[in-house]
Amino acid sequence: MHAFLEYIPLVIFFVIYSLVDIYWATASLIAASALQIVYFIVKRQPVPTKNWIFFAIIAVFGGLTIFLHDDAFIKWKVTIINLLFATTLIISNKFFNKNLLKNFLGESLTLPEKVWSKLNLSWALFFSFCALLNLYIAFSFEQQTWVYFKVFGLTGLMFVFAIGSIMALYKHLPKDEEPEKIMPTEEKNN
Numbered sequence: 001m002h003a004f005l006e007y008i009p010l011v012i013f014f015v016i017y018s019l020v021d022i023y024w025a026t027a028s029l030i031a032a033s034a035l036q037i038v039y040f041i042v043k044r045q046p047v048p049t050k051n052w053i054f055f056a057i058i059a060v061f062g063g064l065t066i067f068l069h070d071d072a073f074i075k076w077k078v079t080i081i082n083l084l085f086a087t088t089l090i091i092s093n094k095f096f097n098k099n100l101l102k103n104f105l106g107e108s109l110t111l112p113e114k115v116w117s118k119l120n121l122s123w124a125l126f127f128s129f130c131a132l133l134n135l136y137i138a139f140s141f142e143q144q145t146w147v148y149f150k151v152f153g154l155t156g157l158m159f160v161f162a163i164g165s166i167m168a169l170y171k172h173l174p175k176d177e178e179p180e181k182i183m184p185t186e187e188k189n190n
Contacts, residue, residue: 007155009033009058014151022071022143026062029074033058057081075138078150082131089124093117115172119165126161130154 009032017025033055040047061077064070092098101123102116111119137149 005036005039009036010151010155014147017147022074022147023066023069025147026065026071026074030058030062053084054081057084071143072139075134075146078134078138078154079131082127082134086124086127086131089120089127093120109169111169111172115169119169122165123161130157133157 009029012032013025013029016028033051036051037047037055040051057077057080061073061080064073089100092100099116099120101120102111134150134154137153138146141149
């Protein structure tokens with residue numbers, strides 16, 4: 001359910017952009033992100049840290065986009081969030097000896113430490129790639145191309161990379177042990 005909720009602001013952004021313009025879409029993105037926080041508060045659940053961070057970045061860069069009537073700020077937001085992900089993965093692993101992906105997925109996956117490190121680095125590189133690709137698309141193409149890339153391109157890239165990660169991890173997952181063959185006991189003849 002939470003994964004579905006994370007995409008609602010993106011869908012609203014795209015719909016409003018298609019109907020009106022980037023500035024109304026940006027305002028709707030800010031409002032939808034705020035509503036996500038309200039949702040957790042109403043449900044009496046702790047608001048995830050990432051939601052607060054996303055909201056803060058969206059509010060600042062979205063607010064600047066609307067106030068200065070310059071879409072460059074909302075375009076930079078995507079790059080900043082991806083760089084924030086990449087930096088967090090690298091810094092937490094290198095300086096704090098915490099592999100955030102292992103912390104997040106460790107209960108459901110058992111992998112060797114070397115594999116966790118490679119997975120962490122590959123996701124950090126992926127987020128860095130997305131950040132740079134966003135800059136290129138945002139400032140080399142028309143606004144509409146960037147919006148389609150932001151909504152469909154980045155989402156598709158994330159999906160493909162996640163599937164690729166799962167496929168790469170498959171060979172490292174512990175194999176299920178085959179159940180022992182139960183030999184029928186001989187019936188005693190009376």
